[in-house]
Amino acid sequence: MSLAEKHSSSRPGLPLAIGLTAAIVAAHDDEPLILTVPGSPDALASLPSGEFDPLRHRTFEIALRDFVARQTGAPLGYVEQLYTFGDRGRHARLGDRDPHIVSVGYLALTRLVDERSARIGGYRPWYSFFPWEDHREGRPEIIEKTIFPELRKWVEEAPNEFSSSGLTRGERFNLLFKPQARDFNEENVLERYELLYEAGLVEEALRDGREAAKRRKNLAPLGLAMRHDHRRIMATAMGRLRAKMKYRPVIFELMPALFTLTELQRTVEAISGRHLHKQNFRRLVEGSAIVEPTGEMSLNTGGRPAALFRFRREVLQERPAPGLRVGVGG
Amino acid sequence: MSLAEKHSSSRPGLPLAIGLTAAIVAAHDDEPLILTVPGSPDALASLPSGEFDPLRHRTFEIALRDFVARQTGAPLGYVEQLYTFGDRGRHARLGDRDPHIVSVGYLALTRLVDERSARIGGYRPWYSFFPWEDHREGRPEIIEKTIFPELRKWVEEAPNEFSSSGLTRGERFNLLFKPQARDFNEENVLERYELLYEAGLVEEALRDGREAAKRRKNLAPLGLAMRHDHRRIMATAMGRLRAKMKYRPVIFELMPALFTLTELQRTVEAISGRHLHKQNFRRLVEGSAIVEPTGEMSLNTGGRPAALFRFRREVLQERPAPGLRVGVGG
DNA sequence: TCAAAAGTGTTATCCTTACACCCATGT
DNA sequence: ACATGGGTGTAAGGATAACACTTTTGA
Secondary structure, eight states: OOHHHHHHHOOOSSOEEEEEEEEEEEEETTEEEEEOBOOTTTSOBBOOEEEOOTTTOSSHHHHHHHHHHHHTOOOOOOEEEEEEEOOSSSSOOSSTTSOEEEEEEEEEEOOOOSSGGGTSTTEEEGGGTOGGGOOBTBSOHHIIIIIHHHHHHHHHHSTTOBOTTSOBHHHHHHHHHSOOGGGOOTTTHHHHHHHHHHTTOSTHHHHTTOGGGGGGGGSOOSSOOBSTTHHHHHHHHHHHHHHHTTTSGGGGGTSOSSBOHHHHHHHHHHHHTSOOOHHHHHHHHHHTTSEEEEEEEEOTTSSSOEEEEEEOTTHHHHOSSOSOOOOSOO | OOHHHHHHHOOOSSOEEEEEEEEEEEEETTEEEEEOBOOTTTSOBBOOEEEOOTTTOSSHHHHHHHHHHHHTOOOOOOEEEEEEEOOSSSSOOSSTTSOEEEEEEEEEEOOOOSSGGGTSTTEEEGGGTOGGGOOBTBSOHHIIIIIHHHHHHHHHHSTTOBOTTSOBHHHHHHHHHSOOGGGOOTTTHHHHHHHHHHTTOSTHHHHTTOGGGGGGGGSOOSSOOBSTTHHHHHHHHHHHHHHHTTTSOGGGGTSOSSBOHHHHHHHHHHHHOSOOOHHHHHHHHHHTTSEEEEEEEEOTTSSSOEEEEEEOTTHHHHOSSOSOOOOSOO
16 A cells, blocks of 8 residues: 555544754854753753744755744754654653654754854853763763763663663663773764663653653753753764764864864864874874865964964865764874 | 644644655675565555554654565564655645655665565565666666766756755766766765756656656666655665665674675675675675684585674674775775 | 974884685586 | 685785974963
C-alpha cells in the first residue's frame, strides 16, 4: 500500500505538528555562545522555535529563518538540519487534545556584529548548559566530583544491561567520561548527554517520570536545563559542529572578516572544548591555504603585533575537505 | 511565544503527515542491493514506507521496523535516521485536500539469509538507480557519454549563477563529475543527484514542472526513477553509508558471520563504488584488530584456499573510530 | 628590562601508498 | 604446468606531534 493511498483513507487519531528549533551558535572572547529566548513561565531557557505551516513557508529552512528573524533579529549564515526527534514523552504536552509534536532540530551559525550584541539578546555561554564538555584546561572538575560518583552507582545497578549500542553501562561510562586529554572524543556530546539523561542526572529526565530520575532530587544541577527537548537538540548541534569543523570551513562563519591566527585558534579551541598545540596549529592553518595574510597587523594583542588573515573563499572549489583537522597537535 | 502555547491557539490550515521511508541495503555477489516494493500503478519502484501515527508507535524507529516487517519481511539490523525532507512539490500529492507530507528518511542494513532471498523480494542492484556512481572499473561510460554533454549545456545557460553552496554551475560540475579515480569523492551521492535534478536530467524533475526538465524529454533515462522523493532518500543513504563505513564497523552488518578478506574487500568496493588496492586493504584490516581469524578455511575461492575471518565485536569498546579507512590504497 | 604573545626551525615517528614477490589450490 | 586467487616483505613519501628557539611589542 502506498503512502498516498493510505492517508486518504485513514488518518491517525492524534494530530501532528512539526516544530522547527534552531541551535544558533556564535563566539565571543574565547567563549562559544548559544542564542536563547527567555523562558517566561518556568524560567527555563528555550531555543528559538516555531511551528511549520506548509502554506506559509515553502521549505523548512525558509520557515526557520523567518522564525529566528522575528524572535531574535539575528542574521543567520550557515544553516544545517540536524535530526528529527519524534519520541512521545520527551516533548511536554499540555493536554491530551494537543497535537503530538515532532521536532526538527537545526544548527545555525552567526557572526556577532558588534561587542554589545554579545551582552544583549539571549546569548548565553554554551558551557553553562554543558559544563562537562569544556576540556580546554583538562578534564573539568564537575566530572570527577559530581558525575563520577553518581554514574558509578548507576553502573552498579545494572552492570550487565546492554544498550542499543551493544555496550554495557560500564563500557559506555568508560568510553564517554573516563578519557583524559588525548583520548577525549569531543564529538560525542549527544552520547554523553543521553547517558546522563538515562541515568536520571539531568533535570529534563524528571519530566519523563522515569524511575532513575529520583536520583537527581538531592543533587547539584548538572548545567542549566532547557525547556522541552531543547538541550538534546543543543547537544546534537555541538557534536555536529565539532565534527564538521574538521572537514568544512564552517568556523569562519563565527569569525570576523579579519582575524589573527591566535584568535582563530582560540575560537577553534572554544568550540571543540580541547586545547591545541600553538605551533602546529599555525603551521597547519598557514600551510592549508585556507586563509591568506592581508598585510595588515593587529595591535591589540598585548604583546608583539600579529598579522591579520582572512578566509580564502576559493578553497571551496579547490580542496575536497577544507576544514581544520584538529588532532592533538592542532 | 512558545511552541506549546502557539499551536493550541492557531493550527495550520493544511494537515501534516509524517512519512517514514527506509532505504534498506544488502549485499550479494559484489553487488549492493536496495529493497524496493513494486510500484503498482505507475510501474515505478518505491522504498518501503508508511505513515507515522504516534498512538500506534512510540518512536519513529519502532514504527519503521513495523512497516518494513509487514511490507517485506526483511529483518533489520542497523537503523539510522538520515534526513527530513519537507519541501512542497517534490512529494506528489493527489489533491488539494490531501495532507502535506514530510518524509523522514532512514538507512537500514540487512543480511541476506540465503542465496534465494537475493532473487525474491524486491532486492534490486542499487547501481541500476545510480549508474553514474559505480567507479569500480574507472569512471563509468554514462558520465562521459550522456551526462557530460547535457551538463555542459546546462552550465552554459547560466555560467555565473551561484547556488546555495556558493559555487557556480561550472564549479559544481567540475567538482562532482569531472574527477577521475583518485579525486572521485564517493560520498557526494546526494550532491550529484541534486545537480542532475536541478539540470532536469532525471525523470523525477518532470513532476516538479520545472522548466529545465524539458531537456529530458528526448534523453536516454539516467538510471531507474522512483516514486515520490525516494531516489533522493536513497542517494542520501548511499552517501551516508559510504561515509560511515570509514569510521564505524557497519559493513559487517552486510556480511555473513564468516568471510574471507577478499569477500570483505569486494563488499567494501561494492558499497564505496571505488577500486581498492588488495595488499594494503589486507594489511589495514588485519592490523586494525577489527576482525580475527577463525582457523577455518574457505575452499570456494577458485584458487588457493582463503582463511575465514569473523568480526570482533569487542572493538566497539576499544577503539574510538573502528571503521575501514578506505583511502586510495584501501 | 621584562613579561607577553607572535612567529620560525628541526626532528622523530607513524601512516599511507606503492611495488615486487612467493604460496597453495584446481584443472 | 599453469591459471587463479591468497598472502607477505619492504621501501619511499608525507603528515603528525613534539621539541627548542628567536622576534617584536607594551608597561
